[in-house]
Amino acid sequence: MGLALAACVKAYNCIFTTSDKQSKEKIDILRALGAEVIVCPTNVPADDPRSYYSVAEKLSSETPNSVWCNQYDNLSNREAHYYSTGPEIWEQTEGKITHLIVGVGTGGTISGTGKYLKEQNPNIKIWGIDTYGSALKKYHETGEFDEEEIYPYITEGIGEDIIPANIDFDIIDHFEKVSDKDGAVMTRRLAREEGLLLGYSAGSAMAGLLQLKDRLDDNSMAVLIFHDSGTRYINKVYNDEWMKQNRFI
Numbered sequence: 001m002g003l004a005l006a007a008c009v010k011a012y013n014c015i016f017t018t019s020d021k022q023s024k025e026k027i028d029i030l031r032a033l034g035a036e037v038i039v040c041p042t043n044v045p046a047d048d049p050r051s052y053y054s055v056a057e058k059l060s061s062e063t064p065n066s067v068w069c070n071q072y073d074n075l076s077n078r079e080a081h082y083y084s085t086g087p088e089i090w091e092q093t094e095g096k097i098t099h100l101i102v103g104v105g106t107g108g109t110i111s112g113t114g115k116y117l118k119e120q121n122p123n124i125k126i127w128g129i130d131t132y133g134s135a136l137k138k139y140h141e142t143g144e145f146d147e148e149e150i151y152p153y154i155t156e157g158i159g160e161d162i163i164p165a166n167i168d169f170d171i172i173d174h175f176e177k178v179s180d181k182d183g184a185v186m187t188r189r190l191a192r193e194e195g196l197l198l199g200y201s202a203g204s205a206m207a208g209l210l211q212l213k214d215r216l217d218d219n220s221m222a223v224l225i226f227h228d229s230g231t232r233y234i235n236k237v238y239n240d241e242w243m244k245q246n247r248f249i
């Protein structure tokens with residue numbers, strides 16, 4: 001979304017590749033801003049020529065005078081969080097934060113924010129939220145990229161079938177996996193019980209924190225990052241039929 005807005009202001013042509021599991025609203029909003037969106041199949045390996053990673057790379061090599069932003073491996077991603085999100089959280093908690101909980105996709109948010117916060121106070125714990133079907137947690141714990149860990153899942157925005165350069169595994173203390181169902185159910189609870197209409201990965205982050213609650217005590221100040229608003233998920237987690245189709249309710 002940020003890139004699409006910047007492209008409008010700078011009069012650049014912007015082309016996005018995405019996977020067909022992403023909500024329709026996300027694609028519609030990008031197109032509304034004049035961007036071109038190419039929708040690629042989700043259930044193919046990352047190195048398959050049809051994957052959204054491969055299509056983006058090929059487009060950039062074939063398009064003269066183009067830049068491939070590549071959110072996965074372009075370290076400007078995590079740097080932006082080092083200079084913005086990290087200081088914002090440190091200042092707003094007056095340095096009292098003890099735990100940061102973040103859903104991990106490209107790893108830009110957790111790595112940049114976490115690095116800044118650990119530089120201020122090395123005792124702050126940085127916990128990443130992962131999905132079942134993603135290779136990240138096992139890679140963090142064993143150093144092994146295990147393809148057996150990878151299978152299609154429904155949660156949007158977190159978990160990976162690649163190891164993005166933006167993930168700084170050294171600053172992450174723990175990865176917690178959250179199921180598609182637990183994330184979806186918690187997303188709805190946050191709306192109805194807290195009045196927070198948030199995206200699917202926000203529910204996963206909160207569900208993950210509750211799975212880890214015994215590691216917190218009265219002196220803890222845990223900060224969760226909620227990555228998205230709920231309007232793009234109205235026809236998914238907020239829709240009873242969709243929830244029933246996926247056997248989540």
Ligand SMILES: Cc1ncc(COP(=O)(O)O)c(C=O)c1O
Nearest residue numbers: 104105106107108109157201227
């Ligand atoms: C909805 C949502 N949640 C979480 C994330 C994960 O953030 P990051 O890519 O910085 O790890 C993303 C990333 O785009 C996202 O779109």
